[in-house]
Amino acid sequence: QVQLVESGGGLVQAGGSLRLSCAASGRTFSRSAMGWFRQAPGKEREFLGAISWSDGSTYYADSAKVRFTISRDNAKVTVYLQMNSLKPEDTAVYYCAVRFGTYYTSRVNDYPYWGQGTQVTVSS
Numbered sequence: 001q002v003q004l005v006e007s008g009g010g011l012v013q014a015g016g017s018l019r020l021s022c023a024a025s026g027r028t029f030s031r032s033a034m035g036w037f038r039q040a041p042g043k044e045r046e047f048l049g050a051i052s053w054s055d056g057s058t059y060y061a062d063s064a065k066v067r068f069t070i071s072r073d074n075a076k077v078t079v080y081l082q083m084n085s086l087k088p089e090d091t092a093v094y095y096c097a098v099r100f101g102t103y104y105t106s107r108v109n110d111y112p113y114w115g116q117g118t119q120v121t122v123s124s
Contacts, residue, residue, distance in 0.1 A: 002026040002113040004096050009118030012086055016122075020081040022096035022115055029053045032100045034079045035111055036070060038092040038120075045095070047106040051079055059104045086122045093117040 008020040022034065035050040049060035051070045058070050069082040079096060097111035105111075 002098065004098060004113060004115035006094065006096055006115040006118040009094060009120045011121045011123060014087055014122055014124050016086050017082070017084045018086065018120060020083070020094055020096075020118060020120075022079045022081075024077050024079070024098065029077065029098065031102065032098050033104060034070075034072070035097045035099070035106075036064075036068075036079075036081045037095045037097060037108065037111075038090075039095070039117075040092040043092075045108050046092075047108070048081070050104050050106075052104075059106075061106065083120075086120075088122045088124045090120065090122050092120060094120050 003025045005023045012018055030053055032053050033050045036048040037045050039045040047061050048064040048068060049070045051058045051072055056072055067084050072079045095115055095117045097114045099111045
């Protein structure tokens with residue numbers, strides 16, 4: 001069973017930083033891509049970026065390129081989303097997801113496995 005568990009969310013003041021974690025288990029992820037998404041109330045789920053397990057290469061949405069960074073720790077089978085200079089509009093539930101393939105995609109429906117999400121609230 002593929003299992004993804006996010007952690008690290010919480011309440012932070014505007015201008016602060018958070019690092020979210022996503023621990024993966026259940027199978028080999030060597031030929032997978034891990035994506036980060038977020039969803040605010042009443043809005044569609046938004047793609048932030050993805051990372052390849054094999055070589056660590058990354059791809060970011062325009063909205064995430066400046067302030068967000070995705071990385072991985074192969075030994076811990078964990079991926080991270082470092083978020084800096086947080087703004088109230090960053091408030092959302094943040095999800096990690098995995099797909100098994102050889103190319104990047106930003107489409108929600110292309111990721112069959114998802115974590116439970118972690119709430120990030122940025123106060124003004």
